[in-house]
Amino acid sequence: MTTTDPITAITAPDPGTAPISVRREALYFAVRNGKLLVGVTIVTIFLLIGIIGPFLVDRPPMEYVGLPMLPPSTEYWLGTTTFGQDVLAQFVYGVRSTFEVGLLAGGLSALIGMVIGFVAGYRGGLVDEVLNMITNVVLVIPTLAVLLIINAYLGIRSVGMQALFIGLTSWPWVARAIRAQTFSLRSRDFVDLARLSGVGTSRIILREIAPNMSSYLFMTFILLFGSSILIASSLDFIGLGPTDGVSLGLMLNHSNQWSALHLGLWWWFIPPGAAITAIVGALYVANVGLDEVFNPKLREL
């Protein structure tokens, strides 16, 4: 040891260390990634519509508020439906519930998939085999058929219930991917070293393994968010949506039911259709952008 006092030497911070610069680098590429920017901007716009919209539109979405089948005007920006409902009101509430369903269902399936994937991959052996079996069973369940049955007996009443159903059925591929990654990480010596330090299993998973795939986990959530929105809209459209409430998918379903296309009521079905496409598309584009940010090999030079 030289004349340096070891204590101050230890506490002295060292600027310009790596993961900070790695993070900075990620941020640097993030703000310069066109795909990510476009995706995030579009999603943010819709998110704002969903959050603020309902406060600005004072007409209730499902009630008779004006003459039926009015085309867009300064009074009714997106016109009215066959029943004289305000399409704009339906639209902003629909965007809101679309985000709700995406967050709830995406969050739930990410949670289940991660827990099962981490535990199966980390524990291995019998635990892995059992969890793998459950995963495979859920994977091959004919989701639509089950949903038809549930709908017949219980009815899907709320957005929450729909999200629950989507969340409970769309986690298997997440579990599989995370299991595979965990499996390869757990054989690294640093996991053994944490065990040698007396760190428990759940902490090892949360603090040693998960941080190593944080970008992957984040991207997984984005994808689940997008796919949940798409599934919810499809279910709504084929009439398996929540019976009370309003959503973009339900707007499409109603407009279809009341022959909006034949009657030329384009303002009834184009906004929700375009919004779903834009949100889901933007999420996928953002995801591709994120992939490029996190994975230097994909960056365009």
Added chain:
Amino acid sequence: MLKLQEVSKVFRVGAFGGKTMTAVDEVSFEVARGEVVSLIGESGSGKSTIGKMVLRLMSAQAGTITFDGDDITKLDKRAYYRKVQGVFQDPFSSYNPIFKADRVFSMIKEVYFPKEDDRVWRDKVASALNDVRLDAGAVTNKFPHQLSGGQLQRLLIARALLLDIDFLVADEITSMLDASTRIDVLNLLADLKLRGLGVLFITHDLALGNYISERTVVLHQGRIVEYGPTEKVFETPEHAYTRKLLASVPQLHRKWEGV
């Protein structure tokens, strides 16, 4: 202090785990307090596997490992790791790449000394670093990739010293060190040995084994082929494999002559 009795480890290999591979085959030996036993063998002979079983990172299929007379699988893990520690072969994979290297110290503090005062702890870390001839300023607050293999390896030794260990599994801990630091580390082990530390010194370097250990275990394809006092193993090897091993050591006074 540490005793292995007919310990075996079988790995399942192949696509569906259909085939098996015996990595460690009925191995028995003993390490006494204050003794260094070197475990020598070629690559793939099962040395690290034995080390991992002793450290309870893998379970043995058959046989028992006892520590001070107790079956190690029956002991509380935290208490066991307070007394028995290990340093792994590959220093680069021993660190979580996304965190700073000295996190290996704070993990020990979190689990074993949560109440200890930060200043006291820092002193302790600094003295452990000093023991392994590391300059605290040069290695703290750095990410693993910013340190050399030798520095990482010595950090791991310092980490083990933070716990008042009785036994150390040292899996090729000098593989990344230059000759002079290697001697420093070996002398540190010799010091600790005098204080009663038992060491399982895994190496494939015969000279190192000879330098430090009282007894030597020679492993070949998972089986012990030679086991005894180091001088005896080196001077009058009984097994053909040991003789071959000894003959293949390059000699300092002889130069390579092309065939």
